[in-house]
Amino acid sequence: MKKEIIHATQVTKIYGIGTSHPYTALHDVSLLMYEGEFVCVMGPSGAGKSTFINNLSTIDIPTKGTVYIQGEEVRQMSPKQMGEFRYKNLGFIFQEFNLLDSLTIFENIAVPLTLANMNHEEITQRVHDVSRKLDIEATLHKYPSECSGGQRQRVAIARALVTHPKVIVADEPTGNLDSKNSHEILSLFKQLNETEGVSILMVTHDPKIASYSSKLLYIKDGMIDSEIKREGLSQKEYFYKIVDLNSNESQELFE
Numbered sequence: 001m002k003k004e005i006i007h008a009t010q011v012t013k014i015y016g017i018g019t020s021h022p023y024t025a026l027h028d029v030s031l032l033m034y035e036g037e038f039v040c041v042m043g044p045s046g047a048g049k050s051t052f053i054n055n056l057s058t059i060d061i062p063t064k065g066t067v068y069i070q071g072e073e074v075r076q077m078s079p080k081q082m083g084e085f086r087y088k089n090l091g092f093i094f095q096e097f098n099l100l101d102s103l104t105i106f107e108n109i110a111v112p113l114t115l116a117n118m119n120h121e122e123i124t125q126r127v128h129d130v131s132r133k134l135d136i137e138a139t140l141h142k143y144p145s146e147c148s149g150g151q152r153q154r155v156a157i158a159r160a161l162v163t164h165p166k167v168i169v170a171d172e173p174t175g176n177l178d179s180k181n182s183h184e185i186l187s188l189f190k191q192l193n194e195t196e197g198v199s200i201l202m203v204t205h206d207p208k209i210a211s212y213s214s215k216l217l218y219i220k221d222g223m224i225d226s227e228i229k230r231e232g233l234s235q236k237e238y239f240y241k242i243v244d245l246n247s248n249e250s251q252e253l254f255e
């Protein structure tokens, strides 16, 4: 039987409650995502994509609506339970990387393992394994300010993968990478998805990247405007459908 991984019902997010200008960034959005699914989120800038994935993954708490992750209701968790739950289940890649400038790349990648009190040998082993996969071994002794944007992005990805998460939540994880590196990252994600059943919820602006997913959600004005499934389509056919969906949007600019 398919196992539910994220079940969000009628999620609304209002920013600035209690101020003179509250803003509803998500309106009554629902999603049922099963284990092993790879869901991509697209849509115009400011449409609510980051708000959507943050509210569905414990990073933020919705104003209204419920979110269950692996059968646990997020709102019911204590801060301590939430911390443990994130460590055991979720790997985050943020739009702005969120690396710590005062730590080396090695230490940045090791942060989640250090917080979980893993022993030093295993930490070293894991950090080296994931760095090799992401081709950043040569940067391990450096600080974030001494790395390129693309390297920092790969470090943020390494930090998300080092805990072996069951769900990867990623906000434009390839926004700073060239096409060769983007392709390599997506191949790595796809491999984790297909061979280890890792579920992925990912925002991207790039139809080529989105064509690796099994389902695409198009968000507009804080709502899910449309949805496409890859099922039965080749990656190329799926890609063209995604391009079409996005170009309908750009078309409006010229009308």
Ligand SMILES: Nc1ncnc2c1ncn2[C@@H]1O[C@H](COP(=O)(O)OP(=O)(O)OP(=O)(O)O)[C@@H](O)[C@H]1O
Pocket (backbone or CB within 6 Å): 015, 016, 023, 025, 043, 044, 045, 046, 047, 048, 049, 050, 051, 052, 095
């Ligand atoms: N903390 C906040 N307070 C008030 N408004 C916010 C806040 N965060 C986001 N918003 C607003 O909510 C809307 C959705 O923002 P969000 O960051 O989710 O967009 P996005 O689709 O991820 O855009 P982008 O593609 O540019 O990253 C935007 O209009 C934004 O201005």
Ligand SMILES: [Mg+2]
Pocket (backbone or CB within 6 Å): 049, 050, 051, 095, 171
């Ligand atoms: Mg965003």
